[in-house]
Amino acid sequence: MDAAAPAPAPGPSFSGAESSAAAAQQPPVDPQEHVPVQGAGSGSGVARGCHHHAYSRKQKSLGLLCSNFVALYDREDVEVIGLDDAAKRLGVERRRIYDIVNVLESVGILVRRAKNRYTWLGFGGVPAALKELKERALREMSGSPVLLPMEDSSTANLSDDEDDEKLGDADEDAESEKLSQSVDNTSDKPDAPSCRLRSDHRKEKSLGLLTQNFVKLFLTMEVETISLDEGAKLLLGEGHAESNMRTKVRRLYDIANVLSSLNLIEKTQQTDTRKPAFRWLGQAKRKQENNVMVALPPSSKAMPNKRAFGTDLTNIDNKRGKLDSTAENKVKLMQGAGNIVKTFERQLGQGKRSDFVYGPFHPASAKKQETDDQTVKQQERKTIQDWENLAVSFRPQYQNQALNDLFGHYVEAWKSWYLDLTRETRS
Template identity: 50%
Template sequence: MASPTIRESASRHHAYSRKQKSLGLLCSNFLSLYNRDGVESIGLDDAASRLGVERRRIYDIVNVLESVGVLARKAKNQYSWKGFGGIPKALEELKDLHFFSLVQGSDDEDDERFSNPNTGSQNDKTNASSVLKSSASSKTENRREKSLGLLTQNFVKLFICSNVDLISLDEAARILLGDGHNASIMRTKVRRLYDIANVLSSMNLIEKTHHTESRKPAFRWLGMKGKSEKGFGALGLNEYKKRVFGAEITNTTFKRNRVDSSIDGNIDQCMKMQSQMKMKHESMEYEVDGSNLEQDSTEIVRNYQFGPFAPVSVPKVVASENNVKRVYDWESLASTFRPQYHNQALRDLFAHYMEAWKSWYSEVAGKPIQQIS
């Protein structure tokens, strides 16, 4: 498919440097160009010509940036610049919408809304209202479900909605796709994750590292740690050298014919469990100490921190010695909400969830779960 002629000729005549053409570097340059005061609108043609690349590459970058709230699509060819300050809101909305959808109802609609948080909408063609009309064709749906933006959001959710510290791209692909996909599908998904990881790395939202034991390449979520609104991204070459690319990958898709709806399904299952546990938790609090309810989930969401598995939706209730009736039956809670995962990756993720919940709750309660119960 790729035209060997161009590449061959380039490498034959001059030093063709792959690194100089990388998506991550391009993203850094893009951010250097636009991450400054006074920038409000970005034209794709303008960006492409100023960066000296074809439009196709700009689409890759803006799709990722849009999905994390840095850009918002205004019109054909036009994006508005939100900046890094848009990221927290975008991530909050990811979680917020998910919680909303859990309360409101149908999974299918949930996923639609969830897939299109108001981060500027994936595209005008797939904004929330149009999606909710459920009039989109299955082809449109199919295409959207495979979009780079949606995949970016799901990849980010792996970090912010669980306590996984490191994840390799093949692990991510496996979780997002579920088991039972052939090597080709996995490979394609991994390719896309490489693209996404490169962009997110150049923004310093994630960093490449290695699993301590296996030494396999993996990514760690950095989020907003120590970053000011303009304090990251546009890293420059030195910093850029440190960027990392993902680990193994194994993900692919059938050729334009299959709906891999399992992506959202798997992640959402985890998130729903979190939300359900939150509600269960709240109801327990209600039973015991109604005063704690003053802190509603909206406020909690506002207090969101970008660390792994920050239980954003859970009231910051500190255990009181007087709350003797409080039930800390985590095992039964877990069994109540334990999803029926069919692959090991999801089971592992679930286990991570449970441990993180226990650990977090012990922390706020001031004593280990075992002692409390």
């Protein structure tokens, strides 16, 4: 329990847990005696309807809710989490809990056991989950068998178009299958071999999967920051409907909120472009202000409690001299994109094999997790380096149509984006 409430304290107007919003915002003091915010008012109208206090969405952000969720359950004695319980304690409607739980699950913080029932793994589960994600991504890229269920091959040949409600969406589809393996299988019953089409379609757009794919972007592209636009583009591929894009971006906002509240990513701003983007931190931890584990100090931040984002858009970090240096970053981005595009292209074009690094199986960059505060940054930089090298020497080979499509999208997206950047900087 983080005593001090998230500093932002927008409106002193009222105290404590008087509205669901407030509840969501105030770290749940004590898990045991939850003080279910009056009437669990939560959801819908209730909290809104009858409160004089100006409604503030900041107090109800997913990120904040996530922080509280974590604060509530990140403790030794917690094992099983009931959704109802969580919703009640946090004073929000169930729907929100689903959102959170889905992304938490996809980064290994908890796992679904049964309907309404999750098992808390804690931050300790994150490194492994990330590692696996990374490995899987690499495996996909390398073309080694990713144990795709056979349906996949069939779905894979399906159109690659994705606008609106078509089934098939090859790119995500391939991903979803693979991803869902670890995510879903862990929990659900393994059955349902035949009735998959529908659920697949649904699954492939799930928040959890999107989260993993988003994370994968950070893990596999050596770029340091990714804006949500870019992310959406990369995840969707080119030639998607405008509305599709918007929806995707909306989802990415949700995800980014949660991930940043977990400290996996951090919102930054490209100082020149002003374009908000996210930087991978990779060190999941509880955001808390007064307690021990506070690595990665916000450096030049005078912010006592830098809210993930949303609460704090003033969070324009000025770490110029440091990691960020947008100019440098941009160049790097371009280089990175260029490299990746080139290698991908080469592969896609001729499916030629050559030597590539088995990321997951070799030591170099694979074991970064678990370090302390200061080494973290260095580690990260190093990791980035590794990735750069990796990207250059990477020679993925696609044996699977779906993967081909997937990376075709990546390549396309990167290419056009890269061209834009080039043009932009040149002029």
